Amino acid sequence: PPQGYGIKVISTLPFKRGGVTEPVAFRGPMLHKMLDQFLCDVWWGDLDFLLIDLPPGTGDVAISTAHLVPSSEVIVVTSGHEAAAEVAVRAGVLAHHLNQRVVGVIENLSGLACPHCGEVIDVFGMGAGNELAKQLSEATQTEISVLGTIPIDPNVRKAGDSGVPIMIADPNSVSAKAIMAIAEKLASTPRGLLGKSLSVSPV
Template sequence: MLNEQQLSRLIYRLVDPTLEVTLEETEGIIAIQVLPPDKAFIHLALADPEYQTEAFTKNLKEMVGEFGFQHIELELSYLPQEVIDRIEHLHDNILSENKETTFIAIASGKGGVGKSTVAANLAVALAKQGQNVGLLDADIYGFSIPFLLGLTEPPQKAGGRIIPASAHGIKTISMDYFIGQDEPVIWRGPMLGKMIKMFLEEVDWGDLDYLLIDLPPGTGDVALDMHALLPSCHEIIVTTPHQAAAQVALRAGYMARKNGHPLLGVIENMAYLPIHGERLEIFGTGGGRTVADKLAIPLIAQLEIAQPNQNAPHFVDAIYQDDEPLGKAYRKLAENLTERFSV
């Protein structure tokens, strides 16, 4: 027969029917007493002892009875309100029904097309318009958002929640903060899914207008997990003008559509290099238009190749200033997005 400590560990696994968290999280065991030869007295606290009590009691007695207890006396009390408030706060996350956040994933078929740079600059442009913006770096193997934003300080932890790092008026979280410097990420599918789930459920994003998600290239485990976790997510496809990149980018678009996520449009990045008033198309032509036409969605931008102004105040190697051509292009993209979602 179990002793009181062992019985406590067993009962801690049960879930409070109202809060939907374990009794270990609520610290819901008030008292347990084992009375030989086969009796147990159990006093628990629940958020609402009258909600689904019959099912909860039946489950508890069946579980405890399997360990030789023939007589089980159960007493239920109310959890203190401050405990309920704490638990509800911990489980109020970006996916909660009361949130009105618009999710926008930035996707590409392959790496090297500038997807993360697009995600970072679009997030900054939205923030400059007064939007509350978060940027989730879901590229677990190829994370780069902290570097692109010039972030050096890691996120903090408070009240059991992860507080995202901030830069350029946006909140951000990344795998970069959870591994050692230059350490490779060697994880398989289930671990990747847990990390993405943590980024959504355990990060205190607050009340965001937009959460941009920098997806890894391709249609692998992370993209699948993200599509499964998010109830509704719009998507932007990034490609270069090269036809090979376009063909691979199409797969990302087909995957989003298969999962019921609306496609906002295509961004053709590195479309041309401006030289003396001319456009040098060093990566070919037509890739963005190919993707847009085959997916029957608009080509929303063709972005030039340019280095951010290194003499600008608060210079960061990947963020364009408002007076630069690309800064203006991202501002226009952000304006179009906010106009679309404000209707």
């Protein structure tokens, strides 16, 4: 797969004959097959982590991922918005029902620091990550913690649009430090896929 900054990436872009504006309207068996191809037909080589960015909710792709990678673990991401937190709770509970371990919770878009006075503005709500972790802990009867919070930062968007991650473009920014702190916590997680078989068969 193509690489950027040492990270291998595969996406649905090759399936879009009409370009980036064309949606990928896959569901059910087609979606399952696409995910199967990403896992089996792509030569990933040796990986430290394999991260799969899933759409919000409890749809087909979440269920297919749990089936194809039964040893996978889940990071639940939410914003401070109440509706987003409710969707995130359902996603975490589904993962638990599918025998996936919920590693932790990340609260994204958590406050915006005023560029003039530094006061933190509560745009989408703050503190939802703690409440979400509490609800998931009760629902799964396991201790689930908040891995970190990431503030709203226009520079993250600018860095992404330019193709340079914020951790490289501005490593001393609050958002970059927050992301790095989360990455360090994940890197210390003892479990992994090393030596585990997947429920997929290369053709």
